[in-house]
Amino acid sequence: MVVAVSNRKWTLWVNIIKSIYGMDGGLGCNTNISVLRYSTAWRNIIKIGEELEKIGLNFNNLFVRTIGDGQDTRFWMDEWAGNFKLCDKYPRLFRLERKSDVFINERVTFSNGIWTFAWDWSRGLTGRLHGELEQVTSMVKSSINLQEGGSKWSFKMGASDETLRNNLIPQKIGIFVWRVMKGRIPVKVELDKTGIDLDTLLCPMCNDIVESVNHAILECKHAKEVWDGVFKWWNLPSPRNTSVVDWFSSRSSSGVSSVQMKMWQAIIWTTSYLIWKNRNQKTFQNVAWASAKIVNEVQTKAFEWIINRSRNLHYEWHQWLLNPTNLGFPLRNNLDPG
Known part of the structure; x- marks a missing residue:
């Protein structure tokens, strides 16, 4: 854009x-x-x-x-x-x-x-x-x-709106996803490449593995617990090892119909954003949420954003928590964000 x-x-x-x-x-x-x-x-x-x-x-x-x-x-x-x-x-x-x-x-x-x-x-x-x-x-x-x-002055995202915009969620999430795909979030490996003197290159969440983009968003045990919770909520098998580029570029997911794809994309983008936000809380404030709390925050934020930004969704909170894949489209079979 x-x-x-x-x-x-x-x-x-x-x-x-x-x-x-x-x-x-x-x-x-x-x-x-x-x-x-x-x-x-x-x-x-x-x-x-x-x-x-x-x-x-x-x-x-x-x-x-x-x-x-x-x-x-x-x-x-x-x-x-x-x-x-x-x-x-x-x-x-x-x-x-x-x-x-x-x-x-x-x-x-x-x-x-x-x-x-x-x-x-x-x-x-x-x-x-x-x-x-x-x-x-x-x-x-x-x-x-x-x-x-x-x-x-031009504001540049570096890729097309199709892959980096999802009208169901705020644009700042799309910007973050683009930065992740380009390897431009300040994980310790990337900071070290710029010559910044760090005490350690280990992940601040697990303190076990060198922190790369893939590790911070997908591979850290704390991130995996969050992803397991989100996939369980959507009644999907836990994700297999992959790269962030493949993760965010995917246009489909096993078990998720084309009708639900845009919502699923909103969910994984929001999850990634909150995983990184939690990482920063740990780094700068030494405060980290439990994985269950992050999953709950994903459910809350995504519900708020999606309901407010789509004209066609008819969800109740309890339905959202119990069966988010049972979309409420009375007239159409695709998402049409407002």
Whole structure:
């Protein structure tokens, strides 16, 4: 899924947002929404970001910037070449720049396959500054693709809506599943690859096996107990060993009809999300739920989400607990989420 957002920095709308919520729009790491007077809509956006942070997803990192022609992106003072500003990375060069808030298109052009740079220094460059300038020009050539139009932000999931959206459950669950399939949740094996110094690579839940994505979501004995409970609830045999990619990519499951497939997908996605949430509680708060409580939470959350998001389901709570596969469709034989 891709949602493009215009990024005209000097428009009245952007200035209003900054004046009310700060330069980062209230999406920075130090925001405290309980003491700030946000509008309901903006507060909801911020809450989504906080919910994603709880499961290890950085809300801001899900947005990708397209520079366009560079006319509304500042060369030195905006983040466009990475998670940094060139003025911070190359402060000596920046001090020599005559126009600190210069835009990209005033310093860089690309035409007929040729890059042209128009620098304006307060004095000539000497010594190491020549090397730093070479780094900057190389970064420009590798980081941007100048094209017509202004810059914009895109929210990218990296795959089609068909495989990563299920209208029966919140979109944050789909985002989490996509991250799991891509191996982009912060399990200890992945953190170790980035050079982070950890006390141990063992799973925080079982303290027995090195924590990989597969282990955390499917193979840990605590995760297996949860899956056993969920499969028993649906009157299905316990799952066999598999990978998370196969697990989430499957369009069918033994014993589950095509009518029930979308609901079953909602259940396994929700289960995975709550297993990971429990793992994080153990890691950061040293508090973990018993597997039976997680299964109960799956039943509760899934019931609430599915009933509220589908026009065609007619379930009573006791029916849901006793026989969730006995769907209540009076008119249709497929799910039609609202």
